[in-house]
Amino acid sequence: xxxxxTDPTTERSARRGxxxxxxxxxxxxxxxxxIRRSPGTSRSELVQRTGLTMQxxxxxxxxxxxAGLIRESGRVRSGMGAPRIIYEVEPTGxxxxxxxIDPAQLSLVLLDLAGESVxxxxxxxxEAPGPSHVFDLIEEQVDVLLTEAHVTRExxxxxxxxxxxxxxxxxxxxxxxxxxxxxxxxxxxxxxxxRLALTVVVEKDSTAAAIGEIWRxxxxxxxxxxxxxxxxxxxxxxxDGETLRGSAGAASRLSHxxxxxxxxxxxxxxxxxCGGRGCVSVASLPAGIVEKAVARGALPxxxxxxxxxxxxxxxxxxxxxxxxxxxxxxxxxxxxxxxxLARVGxxxxxxxxxxxxxFGGPQWPAFAPSCLRVVPELVNEHFVARDDHRVxxxxxxxxxxxxxxxxxxxxxxxxxxxxxGHLYLG
Numbered sequence: 062x063x064x065x066x067t068d069p070t071t072e073r074s075a076r077r078g079x080x081x082x083x084x085x086x087x088x089x090x091x092x093x094x095x096i097r098r099s100p101g102t103s104r105s106e107l108v109q110r111t112g113l114t115m116q117x118x119x120x121x122x123x124x125x126x127x128a129g130l131i132r133e134s135g136r137v138r139s140g141m142g143a144p145r146i147i148y149e150v151e152p153t154g155x156x157x158x159x160x161x162i163d164p165a166q167l168s169l170v171l172l173d174l175a176g177e178s179v180x181x182x183x184x185x186x187x188e189a190p191g192p193s194h195v196f197d198l199i200e201e202q203v204d205v206l207l208t209e210a211h212v213t214r215e216x217x218x219x220x221x222x223x224x225x226x227x228x229x230x231x232x233x234x235x236x237x238x239x240x241x242x243x244x245x246x247x248x249x250x251x252x253x254x255x256r257l258a259l260t261v262v263v264e265k266d267s268t269a270a271a272i273g274e275i276w277r278x279x280x281x282x283x284x285x286x287x288x289x290x291x292x293x294x295x296x297x298x299x300x301d302g303e304t305l306r307g308s309a310g311a312a313s314r315l316s317h318x319x320x321x322x323x324x325x326x327x328x329x330x331x332x333x334x335c336g337g338r339g340c341v342s343v344a345s346l347p348a349g350i351v352e353k354a355v356a357r358g359a360l361p362x363x364x365x366x367x368x369x370x371x372x373x374x375x376x377x378x379x380x381x382x383x384x385x386x387x388x389x390x391x392x393x394x395x396x397x398x399x400x401x402l403a404r405v406g407x408x409x410x411x412x413x414x415x416x417x418x419x420f421g422g423p424q425w426p427a428f429a430p431s432c433l434r435v436v437p438e439l440v441n442e443h444f445v446a447r448d449d450h451r452v453x454x455x456x457x458x459x460x461x462x463x464x465x466x467x468x469x470x471x472x473x474x475x476x477x478x479x480x481x482g483h484l485y486l487g
Contacts, residue, residue, distance in 0.1 A: 157171075157476070162223070172473055179212070223270070223468040432454075
């Protein structure tokens with residue numbers, strides 16, 4: 062993938078409008094998206110970028126102002142003519158919700174129309190088996206979030222859900238997600254849409270994280286892999302600035318995009334069921350790393366790995382011992398895990414000619430010191446295109462709520478900016 066000349070922001074900005082009345086909604090979506098991406102844009106600039114007439118453009122801007130979706134943000138003078146009105150989105154015009162379902166915790170964020178996080182909260186995932194307790198808690202916490210943010214439900218246009226896989230992408234369902242007891246075939250989209258009376262979109266957590274990363278921090282058609290560290294390790298892929306998403310084919314088809322469980326993390330590691338040695342699924346799972354630390358005395362013998370919250374707590378303690386106490390045993394275990402993640406990143410970088418490897422997810426804080434110390438050098442040492450460019454290794458720019466932020470970004474995108482006919486003017 063040698064070309065790096067296409068900027069998806071420019072590409073979308075270059076979409077042309079049409080002056081036919083039957084596609085008025087498409088033009089409104091196009092203009093709204095351009096103003097969101099380029100605050101301080103004038104009508105004359107919008108005319109140049111869309112190909113619409115000034116009259117059509119003026120009518121669209123007036124409709125968007127009346128609907129509370131954009132606002133005049135000032136006037137600028139250019140040449141001898143009258144000052145030009147410039148526009149920006151009205152952040153409080155609409156909101157989207159993002160939910161990340163993790164075996165350890167539920168994260169909720171509220172995103173405004175400008176793409177900023179307005180409010181967020183985190184609560185422990187119920188340990189009671191089955192999804193009904195989780196759905197009840199989601200309903201309750203959505204009310205809490207909106208109340209604390211002083212946002213009415215009428216302004217919320219959708220809910221994005223980031224969830225562990227396997228994912229039935231056509232029906233918005235998950236099938237037997239790990240470490241969620243009692244979850245079989247769960248129809249997330251249908252159930253939450255009925256309970257919350259919202260448009261619901263469902264995405265795999267690693268892909269949602271990648272969406273959140275490029276929504277908040279676009280970097281000129283970047284090719285990146287988002288290595289998502291949660292209950293397991295998975296990858297969200299971005300090529301030429303566009304997130305790769307699972308197929309929405311036959312009803313029985315599951316999305317396995319981003320499943321990197323059988324890439325090699327440790328060539329000298331244990332045998333995997335697939336016949337390989339040292340696959341991610343046996344060498345790099347957080348619970349396995351904690352068990353190894355207990356066996357080697359780097360963590361107390363009573364350390365529990367019985368659930369996701371216990372694993373998260375143990376990993377943070379292991380990281381504290383490595384970085385604060387300078388415990389060589391704890392540091393070696395985490396550095397070994399980082400070398401495994403570097404090998405995975407190296408394979409992806411060489412296969413896809415990546416510009417960057419981005420780390421994030423619930424377990425990232427525990428792995429961050431070791432990964433940022435070990436991974437950049439190891440990846441670039443074995444990157445076949447290193448004479449052309451280096452692979453940047455970084456932690457997510459979004460922070461701990463990256464899965465929920467990505468889900469909210471996806472909900473905002475599909476309801477307000479991407480699909481003609483979905484623009485809600487009230």
